[in-house]
Amino acid sequence: MIRKIYSMTICFPFIRQRCLTHIKQRCLPLVMVAVISLPLLLAACANEKPVDEAELAGRAANHYYHRLMEGGYDEFVSGMNGADGYPESYRQQLVINAKQYMAGMRTRHSGVSDIVVTRAETDTLGGYTNVFMLITFADSIREEIVVPMVKRGNEWKMK
Numbered sequence: 001m002i003r004k005i006y007s008m009t010i011c012f013p014f015i016r017q018r019c020l021t022h023i024k025q026r027c028l029p030l031v032m033v034a035v036i037s038l039p040l041l042l043a044a045c046a047n048e049k050p051v052d053e054a055e056l057a058g059r060a061a062n063h064y065y066h067r068l069m070e071g072g073y074d075e076f077v078s079g080m081n082g083a084d085g086y087p088e089s090y091r092q093q094l095v096i097n098a099k100q101y102m103a104g105m106r107t108r109h110s111g112v113s114d115i116v117v118t119r120a121e122t123d124t125l126g127g128y129t130n131v132f133m134l135i136t137f138a139d140s141i142r143e144e145i146v147v148p149m150v151k152r153g154n155e156w157k158m159k
Helices: 002-046 053-069 073-078 088-109
Strands: 112-123 128-137 142-152 155-158
Touching: 053 073, 053 088, 053 112, 053 128, 053 142, 053 155, 073 088, 088 112
Parallel strands: none
Antiparallel strands: 112 128, 128 142, 142 155
16 A cells, blocks of 8 residues: 555656646647637527517417417417406307307308418507407408407417
């Protein structure tokens, strides 16, 4: 044991030189890559745009109306603010109302061919966003509607 410690002290300069050589050859390039990459990574993250809440509200409204077009009446009603607290009988009435609305659109305009969000405007004092959507019917008539949206938790709901 004493011999081992003694031999390490005698060889210490050699070991230190060997470690330095190892660091220069192996670790230094990795450290240099990390030092160069970190500012580039931070610069890339700094250029991220903040989340546009009006755009998110527009996407949610677009989703709900596309579900309505596809016959997802329950999901459309679920997109209404407070729908999860509605009594089941009232909820069923809203589903029937959505079905009747789409049946009327099929009768009057041969159905809906496309729905596009044209713009969204946020009223910060009122706490809601108006989403303007252009509905194109199958008979080529266009109609602009306004869908007021409110944010509840992380979700946008129709007001």
